[in-house]
Amino acid sequence: MNARYSRRAALQLGGLSAAALTAAACGVQGAAKQQPAAQAESAADKFWKAQKPTGTVTFANWALYIDPDHQTLKDFTAKTGIKVTYDEVIQDDSSFFAKIHPQLASGQSTGYDIMVITDGLEFSELVALGEVIPLDQSMLTNFHKYAGAAYQHRSFDPGNVYSVPWASGSTGIAWNPKYVKTPPTSINDLWNPAYAGHVGMMSDVQEIANFGLFKIGVNPETSTQKDWEAAAATLKQQRSAGIVRQYYDQSYINALSKGDVWITMAWSGDIFQQNLSAGTNLQFTVPKEGGTIWTDNMMIPKYAANPVAAMQLIDWYYQPRMAATLTEAINYITPVPAVQDIIKSDAASAKGSDKATLEAVATSPLVWLSAADYARLKNYVPITSKNQATFYGIFQPVVAG
C-alpha cells in the first residue's frame, strides 16, 4: 500500500492498456487452486527437491524501497556469486497484479523470482489462484532465528507458507501543525467540520474501509457486512458535508506539505521520509480508536526461473546487519527486532547530519511502535473471492463520487 511519489501518474498512463490486456487474457478462464496449507507443503517439498541452484535472481520491488546504492544486494553477490537484477516495477498492488496475473494464468513466467506484495486482496488472490510458490522453510534459517514473534505468526499467512515480510507500516492520521493547532488524537478529527475542504482521505478502498470502521468503533478484522454498510454511510456523510477535499493516492503527501490538505490519512514511513527530505514538520499519530497495520511481503511467483537463489536472497535480508541497513534507508517497520540496537550503535559512530538522521531513525516512534500502538493497530478487512464483490460494492461508491 505504500507506493512512492508519482506512481499514480505511471499507473494512469499504463492503466487502461494493462486493464485491456487483462480483460482479454482472463476473460473466460481463472482456475482456482485453493490449496490447504498441509497439502501445499508436501507439494512444496517435491518442488524444492527438484530445484538446482542458479547464478542469477530477479527482484521486483516498489520504488525507493531499498538502500539507495544497493549495497545490501552487492554484498549478497559478493558472498554468494549470484547476480541480482533489481527492478523497481511495482507501483501498487492492483496494477502489478493486473500485469502478472494474465501471464501466470496463461502459463508464462513473469520473469521475476521475488516480488513484494501487500497483505491485501491481491495477496490472497495470488495464494488462492496457486500463482505463488510455497517457500522452502529449510532455507529460512535467518528468518526463523531473527524475525520477531509477531512476524512469524500472521493471520493472513499462517506458518509463513507463501511469504515472509519485507517491511511493515501503519496507516494513521498526519497533520500540518501550521494549520492544525491542537494535535489530533481521535479518528473524529478527520470528521471535524472546522477542517472542511482540507481533510484528505485515501482512495484505496481497503484503507478507507478500515477508517470508516474505526469511526463507528468496529474492529475491521471481525467486521460484518452490516458494519461495512454503516461505515460506508458515515464516510459518505463525511463527503457530502464537504469535509473531504479529495480521495488521494500517494499524492496526499504533497497536498499536506503545501497546505492544501491540513489533516489526512497517511502512511507512517511517508511522513518520516518527507520530514527528512523536504524539511517539513509534519506530524503523525495512530488515532486512539485504531489504525491500520499492513505488511509488504516477499513472495516467489509461479514459474520463477531461479527459486533457490530467490530463497537465498529472501533469507539474506533477515541477517540483522542487512535488515538494519535497509531500515536506515526506508524508515519503515522492520520484522527484525535486533535492528534497533545496530542502528543505535551506527548512530553513535556516525558524524554530522548522518548522525542526526540515524538517531532519529533509531528512536522514531513511527519505526519502533510501542506495545500500546500495536494493540490499536488492526489488519485490513479480510477479503476473499466470496465477499469481494459485496465489499467493493459497498465502499467503492464512497470514493467514486
Place this chain on the structure above:
Amino acid sequence: MKRWRAAVVPYLLILPGGLWLVIFFAIPVIVLISLSTQQGNIVDGFSQTFHFANYANAWDNYHDQFIRSLLYGGIATILCILLGYPVAYWIAFRGGARKSTYLFLLLLPFFVSFVLRTVSWQYFLSDNGILLGPLKSAGILPENFRILATGTAVVGGLTYNYLPFMVLPIYVALERIDPRLVEAAQDLYATRAAAFRRVVLPLSLPGLFAGVLLTFVPVAADYVNAAILGGTGNTMIGNIIQDEFLTVQDYPTGAALSFMLMAILLIGMFSYARALGTDEVLEVAAR
C-alpha cells in the same frame, strides 16, 4: 491472368491495414463486448452468462459520471474553440515567415509528459500557491477560496491539455484560404468583420469540425485531469473504468462501461457529422 490480378491486388494492398484493424481493434472490441455480459470473479473465473443486467447496473451506479464527462468534454471543447481559433487565425494570417516557429512553440509542451504538465498545475493552483497565495494575503480572495479539487480545475486542465488538437486543424484550414479572397471581399465593400464572417469563417469550418472531433472525444474519455486536479465530486467516467478494472477487479462492469462510452461517443459523433456533414460544410464554404 491480368484480370485475376486486377481483382486480387487491391485486397492484397489493404491486407496489412486490414489485419492491423482486425487484430488490434475488432478482436479486442469483441472480447470487450463478450466480457461485458459475463459474471464471476478473478479467483473462480468469469463465465459467459449473457448477463445484460451488467449494463443496467453500470448505468444506475455511474450515470452521474457519464453525464459529467460529456458536460466537461463539451465545456472544454467550447473553451478550446474560443481560445484556439484566435491563435490559429493569428498564426495563419499574421505569422509571416515565422509560422513554423509559432507552430513549434505550440507543440513544445508536448515534449513534456502529459501527466507531469498536469501535476505542475497542481502546484500553480495550490490553495496557498504562487497564484492564490498573494491574492489571499492581499485580501482580494477569501481565505477559504480554492480552485484545486473543483470542477473548474478539471475543465481548466482539460482545456489546457487538448488545446493544440483544436488549434492545428483550424490552422490548416485557415492556412489554405487564399488571402486574395479576403481582399476581393474588401474590394466589394465588405467590412473586415463582414469579410471574416462571410469568407474566412465558412472556409475554416471543416478545420473547426475536425478540431471538435479531435478534442471532444479524448476529453470526454480523459481520466488523468480528474484524478490529479479534481476533488470528491469531479470523477469522470474514465476514472471509474480504470477503478473497475484495476481496483475492484470487476471486469464485466468495466467492460460494460467502456462499451457504453464508446457507443455514446460514436453515436454522438455520427449525428454531429450528419448535422454538420463535411459536404455541407464545404457547400457553406463555397457560397
